[in-house]
Amino acid sequence: MNVISTHIGQPVSRIDGVAKVTGQAKYAAEPHPPGMLYGVVVNSPIARGRIETIHDAEARQIPGVIEIMTHLNRPHAALFEKSYMDGLGVPGAPYRPLHDGEIHFNGQPVAVVFAETFEAAREAAMLVRVDYERWPHNANFEVALHQKYMPSKTRSNYVPPKPRGDAAAAYALSAVKTEGRYHLAPEHHNPMEMHATTVIVEDDGTFTVWDKTQGPQAVQAYLASALSLSKDQVRVRNPYVGGAFGSGLRAVYNVFLATLAAKMLKRAVRVTLTRPQMFTHAFRPEAVMDIALGASRDGTLQSMIVKGVTDTSRFEHNMENIVIWGLINYRCPNATADYKVAPRDTYTSSDMRAPGAATGVNLLEMAIDEMAYACGMDPLAFRLHNYSDIDAMHDMPLTSKALRDAMAQGAQHFGWHDRSMIPGSMRDGRELVGWGMATGIWDAMFSPTSARARLGQDGRLHIATAASDIGTGTYTILAQTAAEAFGMPLDRIDIELGDSALPECPTEGGSWTAASAGAAVWLACHSLRTKLFAALARCKNAPSWARQDSVKLEGGALHGMNENAQDSLSLSDALSLTGQDVLEAEETAKPGLRGKISQMRKARFTHSAVFCEVRVDPELGTVRVTRLVNAVAAGRIMNPKTAASQIRGAMVMATGMALHEDSLMDERVGQFMNHNFAEYHIPAHADIPDMDVLFVNEHDDEVSPLGVKGVGEIGMCGTAAAIANAIFHATGRRERNLPITLGA
Known part of the structure; x- marks a missing residue:
């Protein structure tokens, strides 16, 4: 858009920051309705089998215990008798909490204790004993690989790779060849806020559900379907979310169990999961x-x-786009890919920040680095040599691709030209120094989204949409968008998010919220301007200058355009003149330039170039990441401060992927063993260096109505590979398994 930005593009601090640091922001486990019961879940310690007997008599004797809900006494629900969709579209048979006595995975809920206090519920939960018939299971990934298959029905977001040329024949004739198996360990999301649900039974029998979710309307639809409720009977709220990273894309079992219990006991209920x-x-x-x-x-x-x-899992077929990225990003006449899934007796794997790409891009970029060395080329030069200006997999033009600029600017900022090509040749004292790089790619998605703009007698602008802010800064960028579109100071704008009763917005994920919700807010504000000007034009009591087409809205007031006049009118007074107490407009944004889809089908991606420095102690084998530079091409940047924060947060997670995070399986019982922050290693402050984020100028008026691409996930794509490639440069030893740990 050819506008001069006064708010969009400015490094505004988070408008919700004060509420969060002072405790005014309320999360899912914080409402305290009168008479609320506390629920504690009892989980299965086996991976597969059947419940024989539940011994709960002793637990029921604990003072304050009201009920212990199991598959034997829970009320009937529609979820138990028919298939349902839970908002993520994973083929198979979704898990149904407390459906029957069959055990599908270790950790499956087998009972929920409800009591007047959390302490009583927890004590009683520890006294519930369950006898199981144990069935053979497999939790070993290597064993599961022998049973890999392609599901007959795949996830809606899985795109089968389109082969080109004859890759096998071309490989056989190639002068330089590399091949290898690259492995990524499973990781858990581990946001600070654990999953929790507080259900309030209203006087009219409806339910208000506070849930830790990335999509209140998705959870509303899930509960309505599962419990035979109309959408008017259940309202889901999540105004603040303490991180999610994909763990809240699906309804987690606590929300169903809490709402089912509230319906059964006719009392407010809270169920919070432990770490x-x-x-x-x-x-x-x-x-x-x-x-x-x-x-x-x-x-x-x-x-x-x-x-x-x-x-x-064995009951669902979760798939991700892990094999497509190299075929898209690199020019190569012969390319093919194949993807299958391997079943284990665990819960279904799921989307986690940059699903598919965080795996596929990082492992592929490690292989690209190997090939660069095999060809005797600088890794950056090799990537530039094989650069593709189109989506090479689909032979499709792109709305924009400034990756070449990102590589150039990132390399200059990092000082890549001073790099020695020979692995192990750079030292600082006793430490080996390594410089590595990788590129990143992620979808630039857009989803139809609605927003409402309302002007009240107090002269404040109220913006509402059901979008979630999971820590990404959505409150702030939507306020900036509204300020720009309506000519209103930021401190006179109120943003309402995280409520299923608000205008429709898709689940927050995929880095599409800034582009989608931002466009909806922009359209709603402009529609509201039009309504206000039209109402004034019909108002005989309004000043003549305020009824002209040339009126200007700026600084929260109407101004005449005559350069010699000092005419102005506050928005409160303007609204009073129209005889209305409230003026509002609601609009829906759709993909394309101002809602118009391009006649030519084009691919849409965000790109990045990541540069990393590591230092390795050759005797101890310890690795320190000492510098990270990420140059990102993401269209129009709404707020460089919050956007850079998103990139840095993803780079921290990617450092965990590269060096720390590994969910370790006890295959005997099918349980992840290191299920706490003492043993599940995530990066600490000492593990993270100064991180420089550069935003490359990239104009794109086709990717979305505001020219915006999301940035929440691109920081995951390529960072772990850059770290792994830097370790190779430091040591001359190629590691193909992530994370790279001591003894690797």
Whole structure:
């Protein structure tokens, strides 16, 4: 858009920051309705089998215990008798909490204790004993690989790779070849706020559900379907979310159990998961990728063969786009890919920040680095040599791609030209120094979204949409958008989010909220301006200058355009003149330039170039990441301060992927063993260096109505690979398994 930005593009601090640091922001486990019961979940310690007997008599004797809900006494619900969709579209048979006595995974809820106090519920939960008939199970990924398959029905967001040329024949004839198996360990999301639900039974019998979710309307639809309720009977709220990273894309079992109990007991109920219970549902799937690359002696890629496998449960077929990224991003005449899933007796693996790409891009970029060295080329030069200006997999033009600029600016900022090509040749005292790089790519998505803008007698502008702010800064960028569109100071704008009763907005995920909700707010504000001007034009009591087409809205007031006049009118007075107490407009934003879809089908991506410095102690084998630079091409940046924060947060997570995070399975019982922050290692302050984020100028008026691409996930794509590649440069030893740990 050709406008001069006074608010959009400015590094505004988070408008919700004060509420969060002072405790005014309320999360899912914080409402305290009168008479509320506390629920504590009892989980299965086995991976597969059947419940024989539940011994709960002793637990029921604990003072304050009201009920212990199991599959034997829970009320009937529609969820138990028919298939349902829970908002994520994973094929198979979704898990149904307390459906029957069959055990599908370790950690499956088998009972929920409800009591007047949390302490009583927890004590009683520890006294519930369950006898099981144990069935054979497999939780070993290597064993599951022998049972890999392609589901007959795939996830809606899975796009089968489109092969080109004859990759096998080209590989056989290539002068330079590399091949290897690359592995990523499973990871758990571990946001600070654990999953919790507080259900309030209103006087009219409806339910207000406070839930830790990324999509209140998705949870509303899930509960309405599962419990035979109309959408008017259940309202879901999540105004603040303490991180999610994909763990809140699906309805987690606590929300169903809490709402079912509230309906049964006719009392307010809260169910909060413990940190160990956070390891009983969502996690990034374990993955292997077999990658074979062929090139000519001058470093031109001739063949790419990528085969990937990720794990899933036995009852659902979770899939991710892990094998497509190299076929999209690199010019190569012969390329093919294959993807399958491997079943284990665990809960279904799930989306985690940059699902598919965080796995596929990082493992592929490690293989690309290997090929660059095999060709005797600088890794940056090799990537530039094989650069594709189009989506090479689909032979499709792009709305924009400033990756070449990102690589150039990132390299200059990092000082890449001072790098020695020879691995192990750079030192600082006793430490080996390594410099590595990788590129990143992520979808630039847009989803139809609605927003409402309302002007009240107090002269304040109220913006409402059901979008969630999971820590990404959505409150702030929507306020900036409204301020720009309506000519209103930021401190006179109120933003309402996280409520299923608000205008429709898709679940927050995929980095589409800034583009989608931002466009909806922009349209709603402009529609409201039009309504206000039209109402004034019809108002005989309004000043003549205020009834002209040339009136200007700026600084929260109407101004005449005559340069010699000092005419102005506050918005409160303007609204009073129209005889209305409130004026509002609601609009829906759709993909394309101002809602118009381009006549030519084009691919849409965000790109990045990541540069990393590591220092390795050659005797101890310890690795320190000492510098990270990420140059990002993401269209129009709404707020460089919050956007850079998103990139840095993703880079921290990617550092965990590269060096720390590994959900360790006890295969004997099918349980993730390190289910706490003492043993599940995430990066601490000492592990994270100064991180520089550069935003490359990238004009794109086709990707979304405001030219915006999301940035929440691109920071995951390529960062772990850059770290792994830097370790190779430091040591000369190529590690193909993430995380890279002591003894690797």
